[in-house]
Amino acid sequence: MKKLFTIKTLALLSSVALLSACDKGFEQLNINPDTSPIIVPSYMFSKAQYDALNNSCASTYEFACGGSVQHFSTYKDVPAIGDKYFFSQGTYPYDFFNNAYPLGVNEIGAVINAVKNDPTQANLHAIARIWKAFTFHRITDLYGDVPYSEAGTGYTNANFTPKYDSQKSIYEDMLKELEQAATSLDASKASYGSADLIYGGDVTKWKKFAYSMMFRLSMRLTKVDANLAKTWAQKAIAGGVILDDADLAKVQYIANGQDINKNPISLALRGNNYAVANGNDNTEGGKFAKTFVSFLTANKDPRLNSISVVWVNKTQDTTLAIQKGMPNGLLQKPADFITYSEPNINTVLKLDAPLIVLSNAEMNLLMAEAVIRGWASGDAATYYKNGIAASMRSMALYGDAAAISTAKINTYLAGHLFASSFESQMEQIHSQMWVSLFPNEVEVYSNWRRTGYPKLTPVNITGNLTNGSIPRRLLYPLAEENLNGPNFKAAVASQGENTLTTRIWWDK
Structure with a gap:
């Protein structure tokens, strides 16, 4: 028993000595030169x-x-x-x-x-x-x-x-x-x-x-x-x-280098739906919705021309007359899938497009709501107009192809005067918010749940x-x-x- 104990003890001590010898410089070797233990x-x-x-x-x-x-x-x-x-x-x-x-x-x-x-x-x-x-x-x-x-x-x-x-x-x-x-x-x-x-x-x-x-x-x-x-x-x-x-x-991104440098919304939507860029082979079957495009079309909204395209002969076409949204709730690929509108990869989905974090369009529209609630002074109609105009001017951030002229903005405003009743005013303000916040869909979703505007008709698909x-x-x-x-x-x-x-x- 004593002999066995001695052999085991020597073996253990030898192992400890060996590990001690091997440990020299071990901590240094295990430091990642590309990281820092100190927060900068x-x-x-x-x-x-x-x-x-x-x-x-x-x-x-x-x-x-x-x-x-x-x-x-x-x-x-x-x-x-x-x-x-x-x-x-x-x-x-x-x-x-x-x-x-x-x-x-x-x-x-x-x-x-x-x-x-x-x-x-x-x-x-x-x-x-x-x-x-x-x-x-x-x-x-x-x-x-x-x-x-x-x-x-x-x-x-x-x-x-x-x-x-x-x-x-x-x-x-x-x-x-x-x-x-x-x-x-x-x-x-x-x-x-x-x-x-x-x-x-x-x-x-x-x-x-x-x-x-x-x-x-x-x-x-x-x-x-x-x-x-x-x-x-x-x-x-x-x-x-x-x-x-x-x-x-806003955050201004660049199109080159690592993905972290690129607009994350553009990168994700292009990668998950619009990467093939032909209007037909959209990975997740995505298009602009009929509700969205129809609203913009019915209101002669110049922002539609800034953000929306239909692929014709493998080329993006921004012609207003051909823009149409795909209905929500479809269960099969439509035979005319290629004819539906989707985001413009040369404007709103540019990899170097800015990402608007919080806009003056949103704040002006909220000011219009605060005024009609009696919570703030000022002219609600002016804030409403300023919010729409700010949103339209911001299209220029996506490049010259998306920019909207002052004349077009003024024409739109002249055709969309502020209503007189509270509920009608709320509907106008937040229907504009629904458009102006795009493509910040997280915020669009929150504002819609809070206000209920625009009034959306849900789908009811089996299952x-x-x-x-x-x-x-x-x-x-x-x-x-x-x-x-x-x-x-x-x-x-x-x-x-x-x-x-x-x-x-x-x-x-």
Whole structure:
């Protein structure tokens, strides 16, 4: 026994010695030269901006939201979550949730943790807080109750099962964060500079962005709590929102290099539907929807010519007379599929097209609503006209081929005077919002659920999951039910079943 123990002991000691010898330089060899253990706030902030905007731009933007608001249609069933209210395979209802947390949410949280205790980086902290609100408002608007207060704490506290916060509490905190961040911005201190993809670190413009976000969120509450909506809307208006072209928030992309440099909506839609570029072999069977094209056509809207084409002899044709949308709810490829309109790859789907994050068109239209509600002073008709004109002018951002002349804008405005009754005014404002926010389909979907305008006729295809009603939210991922079960169950108990028809808090 003693001899056996001695042999085993020597073998063990030899192994330890050998491992010790092998360990020399081992840590150095295992350091990735392309990464840093230290957070560089400016670099991480750029990535947080990229990733918050580049999230499921096909499955969520086109298939789910764009189909639901009848901007897009498809004859196929797999991508038909918004078109036919089907979901039989894939991850379309989950994608935005699954991608948001490990990327944009964690990244902006890391920036905040890196700068929050350094007074010299007060602007970096404030802008990061604003961007965190932007990142989260899209998640909660798509799903309702979601992890918020404990989100990202897997890295900091090893908490891999975060609780779900109520959407009400999330909205209250986002509004508070926007107010505190806006008032703490100081133009005399340093900012992100060129690392800021939207404003190049311009603190004055970020303050307007913060109040504009506050305005967007406050108006989201008109159905659920009009008094709270009014309070925050008036704070936002007093603070100063984006009303002029010069303050429009956008990211300018480039067509070359890595995919992260390219407009994510353009890249996703081209890759998932319009890559072949012949009008017939669209991968997911997608086209512009009949509702969308018919609205633009009936109103003689010059934006149709900027964004829409029909492929004729392998060439994009923008002739207005031939533009037509494909009906939602089709179950087979139409024989005349090639004759339906789709997005112009040389304008709105250019890889170097800018991505409009928050526009003066939206803010002017919301101002028109605030005025008719009695929450703001000014002339609602003027704000309404300014919103439409701003949207039309913004077409020039997609190149000369998309630009709309002042004469055409004035002609359109002259033919679309502001109505006199509240409901008619609301319908005008938000039908214009439905057009003006394109291709930001996540925001189009949220605004439509809040206002109900334009009035859309749902499809009712056999086998759909909503009894023929347009979906009101997306679905929590299966992984949440399996890996974060107690918190998932608490959210469902509070909000309602994890279905496409369960309405979120502000959509009651």
